[in-house]
Amino acid sequence: MAVLRTLASMLSLFDSEADSRDLEANRRKAVKLTAQFPTLIAAFHRYRKGEEPIAPDLKLSHAENFLYMMHGKKPEAEMAKALDAYLILLADHGLNASTFAARVTVATESDMYSGITSAIGTLKGDLHGSANQRAMEMILEINTPDRAVAYVEDLLAHKKKVMGFGHRIYKKQDPRATAFRAIAERMCEKAGDKHWMEISNRVEKVMWDRKQIPCNVDFFSASVLYLLGFPVDFFTTVFAASRISGWTAHVIEQLSDNRLIRPSAVYTGPKDQHYVPMSRR
Ligand SMILES: CC(C)(COP(=O)(O)OP(=O)(O)OC[C@H]1O[C@@H](n2cnc3c(N)ncnc32)[C@H](O)[C@@H]1OP(=O)(O)O)[C@@H](O)C(=O)NCCC(=O)NCCS
Numbered sequence: 001m002a003v004l005r006t007l008a009s010m011l012s013l014f015d016s017e018a019d020s021r022d023l024e025a026n027r028r029k030a031v032k033l034t035a036q037f038p039t040l041i042a043a044f045h046r047y048r049k050g051e052e053p054i055a056p057d058l059k060l061s062h063a064e065n066f067l068y069m070m071h072g073k074k075p076e077a078e079m080a081k082a083l084d085a086y087l088i089l090l091a092d093h094g095l096n097a098s099t100f101a102a103r104v105t106v107a108t109e110s111d112m113y114s115g116i117t118s119a120i121g122t123l124k125g126d127l128h129g130s131a132n133q134r135a136m137e138m139i140l141e142i143n144t145p146d147r148a149v150a151y152v153e154d155l156l157a158h159k160k161k162v163m164g165f166g167h168r169i170y171k172k173q174d175p176r177a178t179a180f181r182a183i184a185e186r187m188c189e190k191a192g193d194k195h196w197m198e199i200s201n202r203v204e205k206v207m208w209d210r211k212q213i214p215c216n217v218d219f220f221s222a223s224v225l226y227l228l229g230f231p232v233d234f235f236t237t238v239f240a241a242s243r244i245s246g247w248t249a250h251v252i253e254q255l256s257d258n259r260l261i262r263p264s265a266v267y268t269g270p271k272d273q274h275y276v277p278m279s280r281r
Helices: 001-012 023-047 064-070 079-087 096-104 112-123 131-144 145-157 175-189 195-211 217-227 232-255
Strands: none
Touching: 001 023, 001 112, 023 064, 023 112, 023 232, 064 079, 079 175, 079 217, 079 232, 096 232, 112 175, 112 232, 131 145, 131 195, 131 217, 131 232, 145 195, 175 195, 175 217, 195 217, 217 232
16 A cells, blocks of 8 residues: 555646646546556565566456556456456445545646545545455454454453444445455355355354454455455455545545635633643653
8 A cells, every 4th residue: 555655646746737636637547547456466465476567458447457567367257257346335435535635636726636635545444445355364363264253352341442343334234245255255166165154144143243344345355355266465455446536536526616724623622721831840
């Protein structure tokens, strides 16, 4: 995410329209950024492995190209369909933290690249976009289904968050999680490996039994990204590759009827304090 945040900011240096707030210029930037994100992510993945990046193939779809540039071979139709579903389901979600950050940034009449850079920095947090990475790390650490219940109970006993569970808005069910459960099930069946599903199902059940907290979009989608061959520390960048379409749409909407976003704060600290000179403190 640090690399993606830096590269997204750097892209503005290669765009002669970077500072333009004109609608058409911003539409062009939105399309370019949506195309560039998977290319940047896949290129970095390959550089990190000491391999040359692969140029996108114009005959492939957006999702097919992403997998092709990551893994160096054209993906099976079902794999591309799963990633396509991921890119659609994560594309936008109202005023979530990263989208809000993008809107706050451009509402000062700053540029789209600055807004997107703020959004990536905000998505990076564990309570937002990185929950998919943390959820998969947990599933991998649990390792066998019979360890799942004790593992979760231990986290809860120590008042720790179970990643991929809970949501500010969805208190009973996150509809995207339902879709990803089905996709993950199909992929596990196809791979002939039910291991990850069994662990995930047990984690989900114990979270519901003990806390009545449902899983969110990041829980089962983590297994989907894993089965698609994305390295675990790349999961949040794939989220960003989807959400870039929502972020840029929100930036355009914000600028179409802009007003500075400036919340006020209510002071709740001590009042009527008297000044004490430094020498008497
Ligand atoms: C997303 C999240 C920040 C929403 O928070 P929220 O609606 O403000 O919920 P709260 O933080 O007020 O939590 C309410 C209660 O549920 C508990 N809780 C919420 N999510 C939990 C989780 N994932 N694991 C364990 N307990 C959780 C809280 O500890 C709190 O318990 P308490 O009342 O005993 O203190 C929170 O659920 C979370 O941190 N989830 C894990 C990170 C994650 O998956 N983020 C991706 C979101 S799409």
